[in-house]
Amino acid sequence: MPVTRSWRDPTEATLAKWLLAPAFLLLGLIVVYPVGRLLVTSVYELSLTSGLPAKFVGLDNFAMMLDDPVFWTALWNTLLIVVVTVPGSMLAGLALALVANMPFRIRWPVRLALLIPWALPLAFVGTIAAWFFQSEYGVVNDVLRHVRDHKIIWFNSGTLSMMAVCLTIIWKASSFVALILLAGLQTIPAEMYEAAEMDGAGRLRQFWSVTLPLLRPSIVVAMIFRTITALQTFDIPATMTRGGPGNATTTLAMYIHQTTVDFLDLGYGSTLAVAMFVISMAVSVVYLKQIRTNT
Amino acid sequence: MxxxxxxxxxxxxxxxxxxxxxxxxxxxxxxxxxxxxxxxxxxxxxxxxxxxxxxxxxxxxxxxxxxxxxxxxxxxxxxxxxxxxxxxxxxxxxxxxxxxxxxxxxxxxxxxxxxxxxxxxxxxxxxxxxALPAFADTMFLYYRKDLLAKYNREVPKTWTELAATARIIQQGENNPDLQGVSFQAAAIEGTVCTFLLPYWSAGKNLVSDGKLTWDRDAALNSFAMWTGLVKSGVAPRNVAEIATETTRKDFQAGKAAFSVLWSYGWQLFQGADSAVKDKVGVAVLPSTDGGQPVSCIxxxxxxxxxxxxxxxxxxxxxxxxxxxxxxxxxxxxxxxxxxxxxxxxxxxxxxxxxxxxxxxxxxxxAKSRPVTARYNEVSDIIRTQTNAVLAGSITAGDAATQMEARLRRVLK
Known part of the structure; x- marks a missing residue:
C-alpha cells in the first residue's frame, strides 16, 4: 500500500518548494515582471504626447536607437565614467582603508570621516560639487587663483566638465569602497604579518604578498558593486552639469530618464533601458565568471 | 436610543x-x-x-x-x-x-x-x-537708467547699439566685475528664448503649422550675435553657467548694465535690499540689425x-x-x-x-515658442545646442547642423 502523506507531513522536496515559493514570488513580482514589461514596451511605439494608442513596431525602436547620436554620446560618456571612476575609486578607497586600518588609539574619528561621504545623498553631492566648480564663486577656482591668472570655466568645456564629474564620483564612491576593503583588511590575521616579518619581508613586500592576495575577495566584491553603480550613474551629473555643456556629460541613465519622464516616450525609453540592461548583465556575467574561476 | x-x-x-x-x-x-x-x-x-x-x-x-x-x-x-x-x-x-x-x-x-x-x-x-490663462509674462530689456544718463546714451534699439553702449559704460566705470549684459545660456528653458530672439527678430519662424521651417542663416546669426557679445567682453565668459536667477541676482546687485529677463525682476529690483532701487528702466528687447523688435512670451x-x-x-x-x-x-x-x-x-x-x-x-x-505636443524634445534640442555653442564646446556650424537634424526627427 503506497504511503499517502498528508499536507501536514510533506516530503523534504515538497517542503523546500513551499518554503522557497515566497522568495520566488517576490522575485517574480519585482524582477521578472518589470523586466518582462520593459521588453514588451520596447517593441511598441508608445508616446503619451502622441495621443495615440500603443502600436507594435517590432525592432524599429532599436534601429532608431542605433541611428541616434545622443544614444552613442550617452553610452560613450557612461563607459568613460566606468573606466575612469571604477579604478579611481578603487585606488582611493584602498588608500583610505589602509589609513583607517592603522592602529590609531582613537579609531572613531577616522571611521566617521570615512562614513560621511558615503552617507551623503548623491543629489546633495552633485549640487555641492556644482558650486565647488562654479567659475565665479567656486572653491576650486578660488584655490587655483593662487597658481594661475585666468580662472577656469569648468562647465564651458566638455572635457573639464567630465573631469569634474569623475572627480566628484571618485570622492563619493571611494568611501564606500574603503568600507568594504576595511572589513576585508580586518579579517586578515595578524599572525600572517608576523610570519612575513620573520621571513624578512618589508612593509611593501608584506602589502604585495599578504595584504593584496588576502584582500582579493573584498576587492572583487567592491569592483562589482562599483561597476554596476557606475554604469547606472545618474544623480551626480544630473544635479551637477545637467548633462552639459551640450550632451558632454549626459549618461545613459540620464537619457533614459529624459526620454521617459520629460519626453514621455515610453516605447523608445524602454528600448534604451533594454540596452542598458543588456550591458549591465554582460558586465555582471563577466565578473561572476571571474569569481567562479577564482574560488 | x-x-x-x-x-x-x-x-x-x-x-x-x-x-x-x-x-x-x-x-x-x-x-x-x-x-x-x-x-x-x-x-x-x-x-x-x-x-x-x-x-x-x-x-x-x-x-x-x-x-x-x-x-x-x-x-x-x-x-x-x-x-x-x-x-x-x-x-x-x-x-x-x-x-x-x-x-x-x-x-x-x-x-x-x-x-x-x-x-x-x-x-x-x-x-x-x-486651459485658461492665469497670468502673463514676457522677456524685457532691463537697463540702468543712471548709467545711461551718466554716459549720455539712449536706450539701445538694436543689439549692436547695446554692445556699443555697454562697452562705453564698462570702460567708463572701469570695474572688471561690471557685466555689459546678462542673459541666460545655461541648459534651461529660458535659453530656448535666448536662441529664438535674434532668430525671430530676423523675421524667421522656427515652426509653422507644426512643420519645421528651419532657416540656417538665422540660426547661425543668432549664435554669432550672442557669442559676439561674449567675445567682446560685453557678456561674461561663463554665460553657459548663467540661469534666470543668476541674471536677476547679478542685475539686482548692480553687476550688470543691461539684462534680458522676465517681468518678475521688476518688483525685486525695487526692493529694499536692491542695489539698483529706482535706477532701473524697462524696454522692449533690441532687434538684430535690420530686424524687428521682438520678445519671447x-x-x-x-x-x-x-x-x-x-x-x-x-x-x-x-x-x-x-x-x-x-x-x-x-x-x-x-x-x-x-x-x-x-x-x-x-x-x-x-x-x-x-x-x-x-x-x-x-x-x-511677443512671439510664442513652437506649439507642439513634443515641445519638451524641441526645447531640449534647442537649449542643449545653444548652451554648447556659448560654452564654446561646439562650433556654431556643427550646432546648427545637429539642431536641424534632431528637430527634423521630432517634427516629422
Whole structure:
C-alpha cells in the first residue's frame, strides 16, 4: 500500500518548494515582471504626447536607437565614467582603508570621516560639487587663483566638465569602497604579518604578498558593486552639469530618464533601458565568471 | 436610543463629509502662493463647502513639468488644478491630461477675445479649449537708467547699439566685475528664448503649422550675435553657467548694465535690499540689425486635471482664477502681469505697477515658442545646442547642423 502523506507531513522536496515559493514570488513580482514589461514596451511605439494608442513596431525602436547620436554620446560618456571612476575609486578607497586600518588609539574619528561621504545623498553631492566648480564663486577656482591668472570655466568645456564629474564620483564612491576593503583588511590575521616579518619581508613586500592576495575577495566584491553603480550613474551629473555643456556629460541613465519622464516616450525609453540592461548583465556575467574561476 | 443617536451621528458625519470638497492646486513657490492664497480665500468665502489646499513644488518650469509628468502619467487624482507654462498645453492636450472646457465657459469665442491673443492661441489646441490663462509674462530689456544718463546714451534699439553702449559704460566705470549684459545660456528653458530672439527678430519662424521651417542663416546669426557679445567682453565668459536667477541676482546687485529677463525682476529690483532701487528702466528687447523688435512670451495657464474627482468645482475655481477680477488682484498684489489687455490701462493696476503702461505693446508683440505636443524634445534640442555653442564646446556650424537634424526627427 503506497504511503499517502498528508499536507501536514510533506516530503523534504515538497517542503523546500513551499518554503522557497515566497522568495520566488517576490522575485517574480519585482524582477521578472518589470523586466518582462520593459521588453514588451520596447517593441511598441508608445508616446503619451502622441495621443495615440500603443502600436507594435517590432525592432524599429532599436534601429532608431542605433541611428541616434545622443544614444552613442550617452553610452560613450557612461563607459568613460566606468573606466575612469571604477579604478579611481578603487585606488582611493584602498588608500583610505589602509589609513583607517592603522592602529590609531582613537579609531572613531577616522571611521566617521570615512562614513560621511558615503552617507551623503548623491543629489546633495552633485549640487555641492556644482558650486565647488562654479567659475565665479567656486572653491576650486578660488584655490587655483593662487597658481594661475585666468580662472577656469569648468562647465564651458566638455572635457573639464567630465573631469569634474569623475572627480566628484571618485570622492563619493571611494568611501564606500574603503568600507568594504576595511572589513576585508580586518579579517586578515595578524599572525600572517608576523610570519612575513620573520621571513624578512618589508612593509611593501608584506602589502604585495599578504595584504593584496588576502584582500582579493573584498576587492572583487567592491569592483562589482562599483561597476554596476557606475554604469547606472545618474544623480551626480544630473544635479551637477545637467548633462552639459551640450550632451558632454549626459549618461545613459540620464537619457533614459529624459526620454521617459520629460519626453514621455515610453516605447523608445524602454528600448534604451533594454540596452542598458543588456550591458549591465554582460558586465555582471563577466565578473561572476571571474569569481567562479577564482574560488 | 443609543442606536438612534449613533445613526443620527453617522448621517451627520456623512453629510458633512460629502458637503466639503477639497481641491488641491499645484503651483510653484515662485508663482506667489501667498498672493494666490488670497484669491483662494475669496473663492472659499463665496463657495462654502469647498476648501482649497495648495501643493507647491519645483522652482523651475522644467522641474514642475517633470513632476506633473509623473503624477499625470500615473493617472494620480491628487491634483485637481495646476499651473502650466505657456509651452505645455499642447502636450497636456495630446496626452488628454486636462479637461476640455469648451462646454463649461459659455460663449468660447467671446471669452477668448477678452484675453491677450497669445494666450487664447496657446490654450486652444485643435479647436479645444484646454486651459485658461492665469497670468502673463514676457522677456524685457532691463537697463540702468543712471548709467545711461551718466554716459549720455539712449536706450539701445538694436543689439549692436547695446554692445556699443555697454562697452562705453564698462570702460567708463572701469570695474572688471561690471557685466555689459546678462542673459541666460545655461541648459534651461529660458535659453530656448535666448536662441529664438535674434532668430525671430530676423523675421524667421522656427515652426509653422507644426512643420519645421528651419532657416540656417538665422540660426547661425543668432549664435554669432550672442557669442559676439561674449567675445567682446560685453557678456561674461561663463554665460553657459548663467540661469534666470543668476541674471536677476547679478542685475539686482548692480553687476550688470543691461539684462534680458522676465517681468518678475521688476518688483525685486525695487526692493529694499536692491542695489539698483529706482535706477532701473524697462524696454522692449533690441532687434538684430535690420530686424524687428521682438520678445519671447511666457506666462501661465490653469488646467483642470482629467483625473480630478471634483471636476465641476475645479472648473468653477479655474474660471474664477482666470477672471478679470482675479487677474487684477494678482497684478496689484503680486505684480503678476494681467492676461486682459484692458487691465494695462486700469488706474488701480497702474498705481501699483506704473511700468505696465509701457508693457502692453511688448506683450502683444511677443512671439510664442513652437506649439507642439513634443515641445519638451524641441526645447531640449534647442537649449542643449545653444548652451554648447556659448560654452564654446561646439562650433556654431556643427550646432546648427545637429539642431536641424534632431528637430527634423521630432517634427516629422
Amino acid at each position: 443609543i442606536a438612534k443617536i449613533g445613526i443620527a451621528a453617522a448621517l451627520l458625519w456623512a453629510t458633512a463629509a460629502s458637503a466639503e470638497t477639497r481641491l488641491t492646486v499645484f503651483i510653484s513657490s515662485q508663482q506667489r502662493p501667498d498672493v494666490m492664497r488670497h484669491a483662494f480665500d475669496k473663492f472659499e468665502l463665496a463657495n462654502p463647502g469647498i476648501k482649497i489646499a495648495i501643493q507647491s513644488g519645483g522652482t523651475t518650469s522644467e522641474l514642475q513639468a517633470a513632476y506633473l509628468n509623473t503624477v499625470m502619467s500615473a493617472k494620480d487624482p491628487t491634483l485637481d488644478i495646476f499651473l502650466l507654462d505657456i509651452v505645455r498645453p499642447a502636450q497636456f492636450a495630446a496626452a488628454q491630461w486636462t479637461v476640455p472646457l469648451n462646454d463649461q465657459v459659455g460663449d468660447v469665442a467671446t471669452l477668448l477675445k477678452s484675453y491677450l491673443p497669445a494666450y487664447a492661441d496657446a490654450d486652444t489646441v485643435d479647436g479645444k479649449l484646454v 511666457g506666462g501661465w495657464q490653469w488646467g483642470v486635471s482629467a483625473y480630478s474627482a471634483h471636476k465641476e468645482d475645479a472648473i468653477k475655481l479655474v474660471r474664477f482664477m482666470s477672471s478679470t477680477e482675479t487677474s487684477k488682484q494678482l497684478a496689484i498684489e503680486g505684480s503678476l502681469m494681467p492676461v486682459f489687455p484692458s487691465l494695462y490701462q486700469d488706474p488701480d493696476v497702474l498705481k501699483a505697477v506704473p511700468w505696465y503702461a509701457y508693457a502692453l505693446p511688448v506683450v502683444t508683440a
